[in-house]
Amino acid sequence: MKYQINCTEENAADIDLLDAFDRDSAGEFERETRELCRNGRVNITLNLEYLNYLDSASLGMLVMLRAHVKRHNGELRLKNLKPQLMKTMRNMRLDIVFGLTEM
Numbered sequence: 249m250k251y252q253i254n255c256t257e258e259n260a261a262d263i264d265l266l267d268a269f270d271r272d273s274a275g276e277f278e279r280e281t282r283e284l285c286r287n288g289r290v291n292i293t294l295n296l297e298y299l300n301y302l303d304s305a306s307l308g309m310l311v312m313l314r315a316h317v318k319r320h321n322g323e324l325r326l327k328n329l330k331p332q333l334m335k336t337m338r339n340m341r342l343d344i345v346f347g348l349t350e351m
Contacts, residue, residue, distance in 0.1 A: 249273030253284070259322070260291040266298050271305035278309050282316060290322025297328035302336065311345065 250266040261284050269277070281292060294310075302310075314324040326346050329337065337343045 249277060251277065251280075253280070255289060257291075259288055260293070261289040262293045262295060264295040264298070268301070269299055269306045270301075270303045274306045274309040278313060281313055285317060285320045285322065290317055290320040291325075292317060292322065293325040293327060295328050296326055296330070296333060299333060300330060302333060307336075307340065307342065311342070314346065 249269055249272075252264045252266065254262045254264075256262050263281070284290075284292060292313075310324070310326075317324045324346070326348060329348065334343070334348065337346065337348055342348075
């Protein structure tokens with residue numbers, strides 16, 4: 249999995265996910281984002297513009313990451329979901345969890 253992290257403010261980071269986000273890559277990504285939280289970057293925005301698919305492991309990791317960020321008084325935001333991903337999020341009711349609106 250390729251991604252680019254941009255530290256935008258003292259307590260924030262924007263992460264562009266640039267290719268597949270699946271079971272094989274979720275663990276490494278989770279470690280990296282938890283490290284951001286430990287370093288005070290608790291407001292994380294994930295740009296999903298380049299993703300076409302999320303498997304169940306990566307969806308579960310996003311939910312766990314959201315909980316981790318909230319425990320550190322931060323927020324995890326998802327942006328630029330393609331219609332197919334938005335449909336998956338709606339079907340699993342994760343649109344409510346992440347506060348997503350129609351795109």
